[in-house]
Amino acid sequence: MKLVIIEGIGKRDTIKKYLGSEYEVVATKGHVRDLPQKTIGVNVRNNFEMQYTIMPDKQEIVKMLRDKSSQAEQIYLATDPDREGEAISWHLCNILNLDPGAPIRIEFNEITKNAIAKGLANPRAIDLNLVNAQQTRRVIDRLVGYRVSPKACKAISPNMSAGRVQSVALRLVVDRENEIRNFVPQEYWSMIANLFKGDSDLFRASLAKFKGKKYVPSCRDDVDNVLAALASNKYIVKNVKKSLSKVKPSAPFTTSTMQQDALNKLGLSLKKVTSCAQELYEGVTLGSEGKVALITYIRTDSVRVAPEAQAMAKDYIINNFGSQYVPKTPNVFKVKNSAQDAHEAIRPISLDRTPESVKQYLSNENYKLYKLIYNKFLASQMSEATFNSVVVEIDNGDYTFKCSGKTPVFDGFMKLSASNKKEKVKEDSDDEAESENNKLPELKEGDEVSCKDIETKQKFTKPNPRYTEASLVKEMEEKGIGRPATYTPTITLLTSRKYVEKEGKFLKPTEIGEKLIAFLIKGYEGLFNVHFTADMEGKLDKIANEGLDYLGVMKKFNDYLEKLVGQPVEPEMTDIDCDKCGHKMVKRVSKYGEFLACSNYPACKNIQNIYKVVAKCPKCGGDVIERRSKNGKIFYGCKEYPKCDFISWEIPLDEKCPKCGSYMTQKEFYGKPRKKCSNAECGHSESISNKVVDNGENS
Numbered sequence: 001m002k003l004v005i006i007e008g009i010g011k012r013d014t015i016k017k018y019l020g021s022e023y024e025v026v027a028t029k030g031h032v033r034d035l036p037q038k039t040i041g042v043n044v045r046n047n048f049e050m051q052y053t054i055m056p057d058k059q060e061i062v063k064m065l066r067d068k069s070s071q072a073e074q075i076y077l078a079t080d081p082d083r084e085g086e087a088i089s090w091h092l093c094n095i096l097n098l099d100p101g102a103p104i105r106i107e108f109n110e111i112t113k114n115a116i117a118k119g120l121a122n123p124r125a126i127d128l129n130l131v132n133a134q135q136t137r138r139v140i141d142r143l144v145g146y147r148v149s150p151k152a153c154k155a156i157s158p159n160m161s162a163g164r165v166q167s168v169a170l171r172l173v174v175d176r177e178n179e180i181r182n183f184v185p186q187e188y189w190s191m192i193a194n195l196f197k198g199d200s201d202l203f204r205a206s207l208a209k210f211k212g213k214k215y216v217p218s219c220r221d222d223v224d225n226v227l228a229a230l231a232s233n234k235y236i237v238k239n240v241k242k243s244l245s246k247v248k249p250s251a252p253f254t255t256s257t258m259q260q261d262a263l264n265k266l267g268l269s270l271k272k273v274t275s276c277a278q279e280l281y282e283g284v285t286l287g288s289e290g291k292v293a294l295i296t297y298i299r300t301d302s303v304r305v306a307p308e309a310q311a312m313a314k315d316y317i318i319n320n321f322g323s324q325y326v327p328k329t330p331n332v333f334k335v336k337n338s339a340q341d342a343h344e345a346i347r348p349i350s351l352d353r354t355p356e357s358v359k360q361y362l363s364n365e366n367y368k369l370y371k372l373i374y375n376k377f378l379a380s381q382m383s384e385a386t387f388n389s390v391v392v393e394i395d396n397g398d399y400t401f402k403c404s405g406k407t408p409v410f411d412g413f414m415k416l417s418a419s420n421k422k423e424k425v426k427e428d429s430d431d432e433a434e435s436e437n438n439k440l441p442e443l444k445e446g447d448e449v450s451c452k453d454i455e456t457k458q459k460f461t462k463p464n465p466r467y468t469e470a471s472l473v474k475e476m477e478e479k480g481i482g483r484p485a486t487y488t489p490t491i492t493l494l495t496s497r498k499y500v501e502k503e504g505k506f507l508k509p510t511e512i513g514e515k516l517i518a519f520l521i522k523g524y525e526g527l528f529n530v531h532f533t534a535d536m537e538g539k540l541d542k543i544a545n546e547g548l549d550y551l552g553v554m555k556k557f558n559d560y561l562e563k564l565v566g567q568p569v570e571p572e573m574t575d576i577d578c579d580k581c582g583h584k585m586v587k588r589v590s591k592y593g594e595f596l597a598c599s600n601y602p603a604c605k606n607i608q609n610i611y612k613v614v615a616k617c618p619k620c621g622g623d624v625i626e627r628r629s630k631n632g633k634i635f636y637g638c639k640e641y642p643k644c645d646f647i648s649w650e651i652p653l654d655e656k657c658p659k660c661g662s663y664m665t666q667k668e669f670y671g672k673p674r675k676k677c678s679n680a681e682c683g684h685s686e687s688i689s690n691k692v693v694d695n696g697e698n699s
Contacts (some may be wrong), residue, residue: 003072004106005065007079007088011111014283014291015078018113026068028079032058033091035138038607039588039597040146042139048554050135051602052091062095069096076123081107081343082299082485083137083544086130093126100126110349111283111293133544140164140536140557147565148524156515161497165482167520168533169490170499172475173467174509174517183463189217191226192455193401195235195394200441202452205394205403212400223456226399230454233397237447245389245406249413251303251333252345252380253373255484256477258298261376263470266368270469274298274488276369277346286361293349294358295373299484300343301477303333305381309347313381316351321415327383347377375416382413392443405440466506480534524564573599580606611639616654618663618678619646650676659684 002023006012009027016025033052035041043049054062069075077092079085086105093100103123108115144164152160191207207226209215217223253261262273277298283291305313310330317326348370355371362370387406394401443449467475473487482490491507494500499513509517520528536557542548572587576596583600585608598604611625614636622640636651638644646652650665653675657664662679666688677684 001072002074002076003068004076004078005089005092007085008278008282010279011282011293014111014293015116017290018111018116024068024072026065028061028065028088028092029058031055031084031088031091032062032065033095035142036605038595039601040142042142044143044558047551048139048558050139052094054095065092065096069098075104076106076120077104077126078106078108078119080299081109081297083130083134084485086127087134087138090126090128090131100128109343110296111281112349129547130544132550133540136543136550136553137540139554143558143561144527147561148520148527151523151565152516152519155519157512160512160516162516162520162524162528163493164527164536165486165533166490166493167517167528168481168530169472169476170494170509170513171517171521171528172472172479172481172530173494173500173507174514176464176467177509177514180463180466185460185462187219188459188461189219189223190455190457190459191217191223192457193235193394194452194455195401195403195449196452197441197443197447197449201439203403203405203437203440205392205401207399208393208402209400211398215399220458227454227456230396230399230451235394235396235401235449235451237392237443237445237449238395238400239393240443240445241391243389244409245387247385247387247412247414249331249379249382249384250376252305252347252377254301254303254345255299256301256473256487258346258373258376259473259487260470261372262369263468263473266365266372268365268369270473270488271492272365273369276363276366279366280370280373284358284361284366286358292353294353294370295349296345296347297343298346300346301484302335302343302345304335304344305330305333305347305377306344309344310381312351313378316378317382321382324410325382325412325415327381331381333380345377346373348374351378379413379416382416383410385412385414386410390440390443392440394449403437403440405437407439466503466508468505468507472507479530480537481530483537527561527564578604578606580604613639615652617644617646618652618654620644624648624652648678650678652678657682657684 004015004019004023004025006015006025006027007030009029012025012027016023019025032055034055035050036053037056039051041051041053043051075096075098077089077098079088079092085107089105090100092098093104098104103125105126106119106123108119141164144162148162149160152162193205193207194202195205196202207215207217217226251257258277259270259273262268262276263270266273268276277295280294281296281298283293286292314326314330351374355367355374358370359367386409388409389404389406391402391404394403465471469491472491476482476487476490494507494513495502498510499516500507500509502508517528526532539548539553543550543553574585574587574596576585577583578585578598578600581598581600581604583598583604585596586599587610588595588597595610596608598606611623613623613625615624616622617624617638617640620638620640620643622638622644624636624646625639627635627637636648638646648665650667653664653666655664655675656662657677657679660677660679660682662677662682664675665678666673667676673688675686675688
């Protein structure tokens, strides 16, 4: 038996279909080994040694993998083709005693029979540069979380979390909110002249210049002055510029552009877009064909297209649209300098599987997303569209009006769908758009045109709007914050932690989110800013692609972090003996607060919670300790829980009520501590000085 270990269980059946009966395909369901949850797990004094443990919820999967691998004659690691996937394969080598230098790693950009066969025919060793990049990212994120999060918890509230990428994304949202609050609108006016020549249709021209310089009226008086001046002069065509304009198709999708288009055009949430894309990549059941993958790998920052995919597109376009819709040479799109370019753009695997041909097998969301990806790729491989364009300037005294028009010559890629016709040669301002005409009358320099009327409209400048999920993804990509695989989990985390909330489609920071950013900027601005985060992403890319010294990157970062945050405090020794090995316990701090850990770690991994004992339990005589509810509110419960179920919102006292015999509690009333009977029907209370309060019942 030959064993193929993959990452996501969703594509298991799709892959299995293309392999013979001699292969067995099993899934890890993501990472199986990670840094421990309760301790930092990184020894910064010993070359950043990482103390990995099997994740608690993956014990059964690891047992299954060990059983299967012991029976296999050959093992192939086919986790996702990215840094995280490479790291998972490296961890599997450690768990299953495999040689990472042996040819056991296979990868494929699409789940097809040919791609899988090609992967199996070309196994390779684990790429340690990719692994080192992932481990560096993990260590740096852990150091930030464990050094800064406890300080945020202490300064703001429990369970606060600071993250290297997460907090910078949150800062973008908070900064935008502050821009909106501080924005002072400026008044301006638009002036559009409705003109005609002879018996022509009306065409629109916007006021653009005064005495040859750009001009925008700033108040009603300005408008009145312009109108008065225009009334005494004629409208004369000053300049006519004709050209053949070209509109090139845009590049096929990367992860971020797919997310942006799907969010804006389909109205799906970021999380839904990601899950739909994952299903289309892993495979959907197409009737009797079984599970079939429809698109290529979905985590990419490249717009590159494989030559075989370009050839497929060329044949399809010729057969369905005609040879005139194929460019003379295949369209090539520039890959960003910051792109890893490890995988080609997101595209359909086969253009013969049109959206309509598979519609009956797809959910409505999956169909819409597949159609979007399909049309985007197909359009990207088609000819450019051409237009006859004309730009006209019309003078009236010292004022110049401007208008434009265009008529189609060849539709090119715009033939594919009406929605593509919305693409423009350039981004136009509102006023320029208002003066754009489908068709202008034949005009030449010196012609006089007539004015029917002039539309005037008061406007005010507006601040940049709040981010949507789509625009935040775009901003993160443009500023180099995070990578394709991190956009969705980062933004999802901000909403799940209640640092941001949605108002319609817009993201608004919550009060707690703003407090967190204010705290981080005040004490750690150098760490949580766009430039620092983008620079670190660049270093991680260099580790992955160029073999940059990853230990050097971690050391430099840790030195900076210690200077910014302070040296990690040596754990405080206690007199408490470890109940597992007898060594003394020490106090340690996690992002959740203080806890006890055995000083004999890692030989002994015993840990205990630190309890604040406040009283004796009135029910069983055990210790009553301070606890916190899920929303952070303090309550008091018996340490022997679940054996004893005593709980109280007030501190129990070791004394009886003189009236009914129930136990007394301590509670603050208007800032002063008082004793109060725990029996709600009794009503007895007294001050801490034991002065009895009558409450109308004592005599």
